[in-house]
Amino acid sequence: MSFRLFGYDVEITASFWFSAVLLGFLMSGERLMLIVPFVLVMLISVLGHELGHAVAFSRYGVRSAIRLHFLGGVTMPSAVLPLGRRALVVISFAGPFAGLLLAGLTFLFFPKVCMAALWGLFPGFCAATGVCAPPIPQLIDVSHTGFLQTIALFFVANVFWSLFNLAPVLPLDGGHILEHALGPKRYRTTLLVSGISGAALAIYFGLGGSMIATFIFGSSALQAFMRLRDVQGAVRASSDAMRERRASGQEDVHPEMLRDLKLARRALDEERFDEASRLAFAIADGQTSSGIKPSGAALGEALTIAGWAELGAGRTERAIEACDRMVKSKAPGDAALFATVALERGEAQKARSLLEAARAAGDNRKEVFGPLIRILLEQGEAARAAAVAIDCFDGLNADDARTIAEQAAQTGADTWAGRLFEAVFERERTAEDGFESARAFARSGDPERALSLLRSAVGAGFDDSRRAYGDEALGKLALDNILPRPS
DSSP: OEEEETTEEEEEOHHHHHHHHHHHHHHHTTOGGGHHHHHHHHHHHHHHHHHHHHHHHHHTTOOEEEEEETTEEEEEESSOSOOOHHHHHHHHHHHHHHHHHHHHHHHHHOHHHHHHHHHHHOHHHHHHHOOSOOOOGGGGOTTTOHHHHHHHHHHHHHHHHHHHHTSSOTTSHHHHHHHHHHOGGGHHHHHHHHHHHHHHHHHHHHHHTOHHHHHHHHHHHHHHHHHHHHHHHHHHHHHHHHHHHHHTTSOOOOHHHHHHHHHHHHHHHTTOHHHHHHHHHHHHTTOSTTOOOOOHHHHHHHHHHHHHHHHHTTOHHHHHHHHHHHHHHTOOOOHHHHHHHHHHTTOHHHHHHHHHHHHHTTOOOHHHHHHHHHHHHHTTOHHHHHHHHHHTGGGSOHHHHHHHHHHHHHTTOHHHHHHHHHHHHHHHOOHHHHHHHHHHHHHTTOHHHHHHHHHHHHHTTOOOHHHHHHSTTGGGSOOTTTSOOOO
């Protein structure tokens, strides 16, 4: 089911309707007449949440589309990696904010009904504070007050789901807010907070008897701790390699200068850009307590820190000055910094050459592959962008990977699109990603891989037979042993 709403493309999959009806049945108990209102409430609430994200994307000039699927939805931007951290925080918060706004409007028009709903959710708190009245007796009789019961359900759903989504647990919106607020340099902190918060909330909801919330938070906590283990291993390996280089004499830097460089680097990592720039330029000019003027690698490190700090503070000209000094002194510099400066100057091809050379030398930082993917997409090379994304997948978030895969599919690079969707599916275990991967491989002429991925997608919860059989490429394959034919 597809349509346009307020200028946004919306797709509602069969799995969404299935999950809405199933949840309505489980929560209605013997009151089966509540199923239809519950499905309507879930549809409007989830759609309102995703529209919040979509409107926020539009605020930053990024087009997006909405898809409602099993137990929720996703807003898919058409651009990849162009937004700053503040914008990403706003976009992540916009979904829960939209839900709270809907709840607020409902309260404005139906205050007594909403107060009764609050009493039903938090009787102890309401009784202690007196913020709302006891339940309205008429609300208990659904047959007489079906409309009011739906209003109460809508209010509760939007309050609860918005607060639920603001929990600092990946991959919920609150987890993404935490991730973007702390920044990529503190990703380990994000994972640690996400894991601890998820585990605590899983225990809380488990004791309260909410199995769905327990499963969501428990699985999210497990994924966060597993990811943290992998990141910690990579950091230890990098530190060991640096110690080996220093022990072998490849880096011969005066101890006091090394201390000053560490202070400048720490300031940069913590986004104290003015302090980092001041320290780094002082080192480069020999105006620190050591009184030593650096050369070679130490000078390159100081000017690299200064360049990134100036870019972070929005002072492009000063960043260019730092790069020019490295070139004149023949000090080694950061290819990602030079490429970013080239992009600021509008020299996309030069930036691409620098970034591709850095990748060829084994530099797999996000500062390298992120801008390179963006340049490739802007130059119409979606297949190449997908190939880079596959190669650097561990450092790429799922939403960006999906966007790259979709753009690769739009340009006919179906094999790369399939591989990228498959990689996202293996990480996230989301049925939609498995289905999209199967579609891409079917279009690329690889039926065996397409059927294998469709089977895995079904195992992960995909059950939309009509959509699978109706797909132009996938529907031509032998799907009978995987999905029943739609009636």
